Amino acid sequence: MRVAAIYDIHANYSALEAVLQAIKKANVDQVIVGGDLAWGPEPRQVMDLLMDYKNDFIFIRGNVDRVVSYRYGKEKGLDDFTAKLNQWCSEQLTEEQLRFLKRLPEKTILNIDGLGEVLFVHGSPRSDEEAIRINTTEKEIRPMIESVSQNIIVCGHTHIQFDRIVDDKRIINPGSVGLQSRANGACWAILGPDIELKVTPYDTKEASVRILKSNTPYKEDFADHYLNPPYEGP
Ligand SMILES: [Mn+2]
Known part of the structure; x- marks a missing residue:
C-alpha cells in the first residue's frame, strides 16, 4: 500500500484542490487526512469538497476540528x-459536517509497503495539541513517544515539514496543506515504499483575492499568510 498524507488543510480550498490533483497523478492506494480541516478562511467549501471523499479517505481529528465542532469560545480561555x-x-458548517468532525478518531495505524506499521496522529501520540516541532529536543520528545510500538510516527500540527530520527523511531511531519510555514506551496507526503515530502505549488494570488472578497474574519491575515508564508509555524 502507498499512502498520501495530507495534514493541516486549515480551510484553504485552493491548496486542497491542488493537492488532490497531484494525488490523482501519484498512484496512491489510500489518502489519510491528518486533522485541522475546517479552521480557516473557507471552511464550508473545504468540508463540502472533503465530504465527497468521506467513505474513501481515512480521517483523524485535529485539535481545531475538536474546538470548531464543540464551538469552544472564550469560556475555554481562548483568545479573541x-x-x-x-x-x-462552526456557523459555516452543516450539522452533519460538525458531527463528522466530532466523531473522528484521534489516531490510526496503517501497514505500508516497505515501511511496516505506521502510526498517524495530529499533535503527539499523547495529545492533539502537543507539538513535536522540527527543533523539539530528543529529551522532550522521548516521553511523548515512549508508549508507541510502531517504528514510524506521522504527526502534524506545527506546519513545518520534517523527517527526523529519535532513538529507534522515524518521525515525519508532512507539513501543512493550507497554512504552510517555510514553504511556497501546499505541503504533504507520500509513504510507501519510501517517504517523500512534497510541495505542490498553487495559485496563492487567486486564493488571496477570493478570500479578501469574502466575509471571513481576519481575511487580511490569511491572505497575507498565503502570499508571504512565515518562517515559523504555530
Ligand atoms: Mn493543529
Whole structure:
C-alpha cells in the first residue's frame, strides 16, 4: 500500500484542490487526512469538497476540528482571535459536517509497503495539541513517544515539514496543506515504499483575492499568510 498524507488543510480550498490533483497523478492506494480541516478562511467549501471523499479517505481529528465542532469560545480561555474564528467556522458548517468532525478518531495505524506499521496522529501520540516541532529536543520528545510500538510516527500540527530520527523511531511531519510555514506551496507526503515530502505549488494570488472578497474574519491575515508564508509555524 502507498499512502498520501495530507495534514493541516486549515480551510484553504485552493491548496486542497491542488493537492488532490497531484494525488490523482501519484498512484496512491489510500489518502489519510491528518486533522485541522475546517479552521480557516473557507471552511464550508473545504468540508463540502472533503465530504465527497468521506467513505474513501481515512480521517483523524485535529485539535481545531475538536474546538470548531464543540464551538469552544472564550469560556475555554481562548483568545479573541481564536474564539471569534471558531465561532464563525462552526456557523459555516452543516450539522452533519460538525458531527463528522466530532466523531473522528484521534489516531490510526496503517501497514505500508516497505515501511511496516505506521502510526498517524495530529499533535503527539499523547495529545492533539502537543507539538513535536522540527527543533523539539530528543529529551522532550522521548516521553511523548515512549508508549508507541510502531517504528514510524506521522504527526502534524506545527506546519513545518520534517523527517527526523529519535532513538529507534522515524518521525515525519508532512507539513501543512493550507497554512504552510517555510514553504511556497501546499505541503504533504507520500509513504510507501519510501517517504517523500512534497510541495505542490498553487495559485496563492487567486486564493488571496477570493478570500479578501469574502466575509471571513481576519481575511487580511490569511491572505497575507498565503502570499508571504512565515518562517515559523504555530
Ligand atoms: Mn493543529
